[in-house]
Amino acid sequence: MSLAERTREAVRANPFLYEALRAGVVNYTAAARFLDLGVDDQEAVVAALRRYAEDLPEYDATGRDARVNMESGVGVAEDADQADALLTVGETRLVSGGGSLTAILAGGDVDARSLGHVLTHLGAEGIDVEAAGTASDALTVVVSRRAGPDALRAVEAALETVPDRS
Incomplete structure (x- = not known):
């Protein structure tokens, strides 16, 4: 499994992080540390998080009637x-x-x-x-x-x- 796939899987396992990525309110370096994917190059995880965030639908909290x-x-x-x-x-x-x-x-x-x-x-x-x-x-x-x-x-x-x- 590629690092990008592992990163996406780890984000989906933490729904709060998924929503934060959609909302654009994530410190990518802190998120990479939190996910702790066991890689030496945290910058690669940061890059994977950024790419994933770009693919997600924008967070729109319209509320409910x-x-x-x-x-x-x-x-x-x-x-x-x-x-x-x-x-x-x-x-x-x-x-x-x-x-x-x-x-x-x-x-x-x-x-x-x-x-x-x-x-x-x-x-x-x-x-x-x-x-x-x-x-x-x-x-x-x-x-x-x-x-x-x-x-x-x-x-x-x-x-x-x-x-x-x-």
């Missing part, structure tokens, strides 16, 4: 009907009423890329996510009750800056 709201009192219900669940993962159903969690619900132009971006934002804010999912035009993130208001703001901010679908 979505309504975001918060619902407190969410919990796990073993006997809940599927239709009553805010979010179902496997056999676990999260429903309104009586729980100690908060759901952040977004509807509109949302998809899996939106969810990934939202989770990255929440992680950067130090907000732990209990559960998350997306389907059709809905996105749900479940956090502790105490984290609800901060999570709401983080989700709103994240949806304003979701990268394009390139």
Whole structure:
């Protein structure tokens, strides 16, 4: 495998670096050191990173048109009907009423890329996510009750800056 191929593979294994290359905000020398491809000539890795960045689609964070709201009192219900669940993962159903969690619900132009971006934002804010999912035009993130208001703001901010679908 060529150095260029190894470099591209290493970048794809680190999605944050891929997005940073698209956005044009990378210190190539630092990125080459981070990737640590085991070559003596770091300048060759730098050159491979530059060439790869030139081939990537430009980063365009246009955001998404979505309504975001918060619902407190969410919990796990073993006997809940599927239709009553805010979010179902496997056999676990999260429903309104009586729980100690908060759901952040977004509807509109949302998809899996939106969810990934939202989770990255929440992680950067130090907000732990209990559960998350997306389907059709809905996105749900479940956090502790105490984290609800901060999570709401983080989700709103994240949806304003979701990268394009390139």
